[in-house]
Amino acid sequence: GDSVTQMEGPVTLSEEACLTINCTYTATGYPSLFWYVQYPGEGLQLLLKATKADDKGSNKGFEATYRKETTSFHLEKGSVQVSDSAVYFCALRYFGNEKLTFGTGTRLTIIP
């Protein structure tokens, strides 16, 4: 079946460091790909998405590119802030399918 694999955390970085959180997927077709973020004590929020190959999603300085050839959707940010500390989830969903398949999440902590 379809699945999403994220790099294991936790990840701890200093402020202004570069961030990459790896995400790869296994899918039989061409799903839409998402990154959701969960701040402490809250539900999930959509961070960015890409709906087809080579699309780049971006928001709040974060970027991710839908790479069909490597089945990847890595999350990147050039300079992280303390406020970026959260758990990040990679997910996929097929158009017309109600199910959103999540990765296990990666906890990110940014230290001043």
Next chain:
Amino acid sequence: DGGITQSPKYLFRKEGQNVTLSCEQNLNHDAMYWYRQDPGQGLRLIYYSQIVNDFQKGDIAEGYSVSREKKESFPLTVTSAQKNPTAFYLCASRNPGRGVEELFFGEGSRLTVL
């Protein structure tokens, strides 16, 4: 403001008791979902509903029940048949339609079985 409201935020239950988690949305969304979140396991789908008076089992429906009598409401009952109910429960909604992909989540309810 539009959004999803889950209650209670924290709930304690004795073994053998049923509990019901509330989820209300004022986004006028047709589809609603319940997910369970456990450490290191991501989110797993319990039940979802695409329209009023209809719902479907997700990946881990055993020990849970839902109802969808109103568009705005999708309560989840954790029954005594659920073997390991201690978890963080998240409700979400979406407005199905071409190009509308995003799920909107509530802030979650944390259930602890004593």
